[in-house]
Amino acid sequence: MSLKTIHEIDIVKAPHSKIASVDFDNLIFGNTFTDHMLVCDFKDGAWGKPLIKPYEPFLIDPSAKVFHYGQAIFEGMKAYKDESDDVWLFRPDQNLERFNKSAVRMAMPEVPEDIFLGGLNEILKLEKDWVKKGMGNSLYIRPFMIAFGTGVVAAPSTQYRFMIILSPAKAYYSGEVKVIIAEHYSRAANGGIGAAKAAGNYSAQFYPQKLANEQGFQQIIWTDDATHTKLEEAGTMNVFFRIGDKLMTAPVSERILDGVTRKSIIALAKSMGIAVEERSVLVEELIQGMKDGTLKEIFGAGTAAVVSVIRAFCYQDTTYELPVQDDSFALKLKEKLTNIQYKLEDDPFGWTVKI
Ligand code: COI
Numbered sequence: 001m002s003l004k005t006i007h008e009i010d011i012v013k014a015p016h017s018k019i020a021s022v023d024f025d026n027l028i029f030g031n032t033f034t035d036h037m038l039v040c041d042f043k044d045g046a047w048g049k050p051l052i053k054p055y056e057p058f059l060i061d062p063s064a065k066v067f068h069y070g071q072a073i074f075e076g077m078k079a080y081k082d083e084s085d086d087v088w089l090f091r092p093d094q095n096l097e098r099f100n101k102s103a104v105r106m107a108m109p110e111v112p113e114d115i116f117l118g119g120l121n122e123i124l125k126l127e128k129d130w131v132k133k134g135m136g137n138s139l140y141i142r143p144f145m146i147a148f149g150t151g152v153v154a155a156p157s158t159q160y161r162f163m164i165i166l167s168p169a170k171a172y173y174s175g176e177v178k179v180i181i182a183e184h185y186s187r188a189a190n191g192g193i194g195a196a197k198a199a200g201n202y203s204a205q206f207y208p209q210k211l212a213n214e215q216g217f218q219q220i221i222w223t224d225d226a227t228h229t230k231l232e233e234a235g236t237m238n239v240f241f242r243i244g245d246k247l248m249t250a251p252v253s254e255r256i257l258d259g260v261t262r263k264s265i266i267a268l269a270k271s272m273g274i275a276v277e278e279r280s281v282l283v284e285e286l287i288q289g290m291k292d293g294t295l296k297e298i299f300g301a302g303t304a305a306v307v308s309v310i311r312a313f314c315y316q317d318t319t320y321e322l323p324v325q326d327d328s329f330a331l332k333l334k335e336k337l338t339n340i341q342y343k344l345e346d347d348p349f350g351w352t353v354k355i
Contacts, residue, residue, distance in 0.1 A: 008114075009122055014054035017129075022168065024132055029172050029304065030140065034127045038119045038164040041148065042109050047162075050119045052126065055165065061150045065157040071147035072199035073102040076303040078138040078169070079124055079355065081131040082343035087124055087355040090341050092117055094260045099143060102196035107156040108145055115162065116143060123164055124355045130168050135342060140169040140304065144199075172236065172304040173218060176311040179234060179298075180217045181283055182208065183316070186225035187235060188255035195254050205235045217314060219300070223283065224255065230280040237302030238262035239310075241281050242329050244294050251278040261301040261337070267349060268336050274329060283315060290320045298322060299330035307334035 014035040022032055033055050040050040066072050075095045080088050096117055100110040120141065124131075131139040143164045149157030185208040188194020193201060205220065212220050221239055224230040232250050233239055238259040240249045247269050252258040269276045289295025298310040309330050312321045325331075339345035340352065 008049050009119060010049060010051045011122070011126070012051070012053045013126070019129060024137070024168060027168055027170050029169055030142075030167050032168055034130045034139070034166040034168070036123055036126055037166075038123050038162075040111075040115050040119065040162045042160040042162070043158070047109070047112060047115060050115050050162075052119070052123050060148065063150045063152050065147035065149055065151070068152050069147070069154060070198075070200040070203070071106055071108065071157060072144065073099065073106055073108065073197055074142060074144035074199065075099045075197060077120075077141040077143070078303055078341075079131050079141060079166075080138050080341050080343070081128075081133045083133065085133070086343070087128050087131050088341070088343060089120075089124075089353045089355065091260050091264065091351045092120065092353055094263075095143070098197060098258060098260070099145075102198060103145065105193055105196040106198055108147070108160055111143075111145065111162050120164055121355055123166065127166055128355070130166065132168065135338060136170055138169050140167045142167065169304070171306070172302075173308050177219060177300065177308050178217045178312040178319075179219045179221045179310055179314070180212045180215065181221050181231070181286075181313055181315040182223045183228050184208075185220075186228075187220075187222040187232070189225045190254050192254065195252065195257060197257065202235070209235070215314070221313065224280075229282055229284070231283060231286070232256050233259075234300050237300030237305040237308065240265065240297075240299050240301060240330075241286065241289075241295070242297035243281075243285065243289050244296070246275045246277055247329060248277045248279060248281045250280055259302055261303055261306070264337060264349075264351065265301045265307070265333050268333055269329070271348075272332065272336065286313065286320070287315065293323075296323065297325055297328060297330055307331075307337065 017035050036052050037055045038052050041048045077095050103110050145162045147157035148161040149159035219234045221234050222232045233256050266276050300308045340347045
């Protein structure tokens with residue numbers, strides 16, 4: 001499968017590429033950007049013509065609503081290079097669909113497929129040298145939209161800017177991941193914006209995450225805001241639990257992001273004969289599973305995080321170390337997923353899309 005070519009686009013090429021100055025072996029996640037970016041403005045009720053231009057800062061009015069009311073959404077995607085130097089996307093239609101769901105929830109205009117996927121196709125053609133070959137290398141894609149209209153009245157903007165920026169990436173988590181189970185703070189509530197990839201969902205986690213980092217944990221596993229007894233997601237990834245030989249993950253809801261990696265892992269696990277239950281998993285099931293040895297694995301799944309094994313979790317001041325599995329579901333699923341993404345295995349699901 002490949003993406004449609006967009007006809008209505010302007011391209012201004014960067015006079016020089018900075019690629020030679022980048023140390024691709026020592027990338028810090030999300031810190032290096034490619035030579036170009038895509039910009040498309042919405043005003044007077046319509047989207048304008050997208051423009052690909054050199055990556056650079058831009059002017060924005062201090063009263064723009066994005067600064068005051070956080071009207072902003074984003075997506076996370078990756079491009080991969082195969083052994084024949086072809087560049088591939090993974091389920092990009094799912095990102096477009098989720099982006100537009102987030103847009104509706106945040107009272108923002110939906111971005112047409114032609115601009116989102118057509119524009120992405122064009123910028124990736126231009127930046128294909130930034131996608132490095134080899135397992136673990138990828139080009140992280142960050143499409144986002146901000147409220148660009150001015151005035152501090154608390155009402156939706158009438159002007160928006162949609163952009164795509166690209167960042168060469170390796171792993172999001174460099175070492176072992178240890179998490180704290182949330183007992184007080186919450187990420188989302190029913191009726192709120194938890195299912196949207198809204199910027200504010202992430203900044204609201206920064207303070208509790210800082211407290212967790214100070215105690216030596218990388219992430220928080222959020223629990224339901226009402227009772228703090230049901231395990232939900234980890235903010236940068238959805239979470240899976242292996243109890244016995246069953247894999248469990250919370251069902252998507254108004255509080256949980258409908259992760260593309262999450263749904264791919266569920267489909268892959270089922271195709272590999274692993275029983276999967278989408279149901280609320282209780283904190284007490286983890287504690288019981290640690291006592292009787294049935295809790296075998298916990299792992300996170302997300303675009304940036306891929307599949308990240310969680311080594312330990314903390315609850316009520318006790319840290320529980322998970323056993324190392326010889327027959328790890330996480331590692332098997334990660335291998336299957338990345339083999340499909342890097343075109344090392346057949347893609348029976350038709351998930352990969354060529355640039
Ligand atoms: C992603 O996995 O792409 C995300 O959007 C999470 C982000 C916080 C890095």
